[in-house]
Amino acid sequence: MVIKGVGIGRGVAVGPVIRMAAPLPEPSDAPRAESVSAEHEFERVKKSLAKVQEDLNARAEAALQGDDGAKQAAPILQALGQMAADPALLDSIKNLVDVGKSAERAALEGFAGFEQMLTALGGYMAERAGDLHDVGQRVIADLMGVPAPGVPQSDKPFVLVADDLSPADTASLDMNKTLAIVTIQGGPTSHTAILARARGIVAVVSASEAEEQLQDGTMVIVNAAQGEVAVDPSEDEIAQAEEARAQAAKAKELRGRPGALKDGTLIPLLANVGKPKDADPALEYGAEGVGLFRSEFLFIGNSEPPSVEEQTKAYAELLSRFPGRKVVIRMLDAGADKPLPFLTPEDEPNPALGLRGLRTLKAHMNVLEGQLEALARADAQTDADLWVMAPMVADEHEAEYFVKLGKSKGLKKVGVMAEVPSIALVADKVAKVADFVSIGTNDLTQYTLAADRTLGSVANYQTAWHPAVLRAIKLIADAGNANGMPVGVCGEAAADPDLAVVLAGIGVNSLSMTPVALDDVRAELAKYTMEEAKAKAEAALDGQFYNPAE
Structure with a gap:
């Protein structure tokens, strides 16, 4: 089977799939316990927001020390940090806490409201809505005391499959382990695509069938030049893909020529x-x-x-x-x-x-x-x-x-x-x-x-x-x-x-x-x-x- 998408660059990669972790469970909408004050919950929210902002700023600084593609992610990560410090967002969450919401639920609804507003504007602001969702997930994870959704860890190289990747995730990919990325959403000029190209990562985006067809461990060939993901390829197909990779490496021989x-x-x-x-x-x-x-x-x-x-x-x-x-x-x-x-x-x-x-x-x-x-x-x-x-x-x-x-x-x-x-x-x-x-x-x-x-x-x-x-x-x-x-x-x-x-x-x-x-x-x-x-x-x-x- 071959899954069609939009290829980024023209690289080829062969390897097993690892799926991005599932989103966080939705916080309960049940009223918080009467013994828990609004002031206490709001302080929790402020601490988590500050922690996430600090983490994103640290990631931005780290990106500046990375490869060329990672450097391009730095201003995006800085912008995400600024989102976490938005006074209007904080006021919205405070209002939700004041009417009896838990810190986790107030953060969920506060971020969701701003996401909907940005999505309705379309264009670039809709793009920022996805970034804002990533910030919200990090804040909620901190409030819950669980790891934030992110790139999975593996001892062996893998092909990462995700609904989409945030700029923070794309910038932090381990280039020694990430063979390629396949996303269900996104387009050729999305942040994911631009950062993937800048980092030299083989990628196919907008591969909608990947959601149902690609599971952990599935062997695939990701062919960015064709915009295709071959599922469970034969040994001959794998050999052809490896030959294509070798041919691509020869392009370096012209480096230095006009x-x-x-x-x-x-x-x-x-x-x-x-x-x-x-x-x-x-x-x-x-x-x-x-x-x-x-x-x-x-x-x-x-x-x-x-x-x-x-x-x-x-x-x-x-x-x-x-x-x-x-x-x-x-x-x-x-x-x-x-x-x-x-x-x-x-x-x-x-x-x-x-x-x-x-x-x-x-x-x-x-x-x-x-x-x-x-x-x-x-x-x-x-x-x-x-x-x-x-x-x-x-x-x-x-x-x-x-x-x-x-x-x-x-x-x-x-x-x-x-x-x-x-x-x-x-x-x-x-x-x-x-x-x-x-x-x-x-x-x-x-x-x-x-x-x-x-x-x-x-x-x-x-x-x-x-x-x-x-x-x-x-x-x-x-x-x-x-x-x-x-x-x-x-x-x-x-x-x-x-x-x-x-x-x-x-x-x-x-x-x-x-x-x-x-x-x-x-x-x-x-x-x-x-x-x-x-x-x-x-x-x-x-x-x-x-x-x-x-």
């Missing part, structure tokens, strides 16, 4: 990084520069914006690692799934469609101009080729505004991200005012197809293989090539080796991805000439590689 097609057409391969210290794995995997540096780490967890001096130091630290090489830094992308208390409104009805990215920065000019000033100073101190871009730009007017402002601060290369479908429709005008465009395919896909990237039920829409998404990318690439404006892709699509070939054929000039994906993408590009890549792109644009039934 990204290029078979005919020599250069397609620079860059790395997505989240902190200056992430330069190490980027260089290790042969990145030719940085295609996306996320500047949010300087702002998350703070009560006020970092100083210009603090920012300058961090940017200069990164730039100094790439002398003579291209480094693209994204301006602060606050809002939606990255709220900041000193920038984003707390009661925005639909944050994913509200003040986010450049819209937020324009509402806080001190932050916008301070970051641009810091970038200009860091550029003057180093020899890297600095490119700066604004996120969530909707049209040529916003593009022109940001480019002029950046140039007025002394920056040489100023461009925008293409994540909103509207920018593809006016790409010809954007190409006349911006120095470059970088396409963020995660959000472009989500907004183009109106499909929440965290929901397994619409996972077949959460793919940049959809012809509508590819045609939007082509509009931007065509406009760029016609006007001499470079166009890159820095979303998860760039890390898909097959899709990377299509993007090259469409006319994208560079690709940026998590460092562990560089080997496979470099090897796949080298198999095709530009004419062959264009032919594959034409087929993809025609929908030949997209099956809505999957």
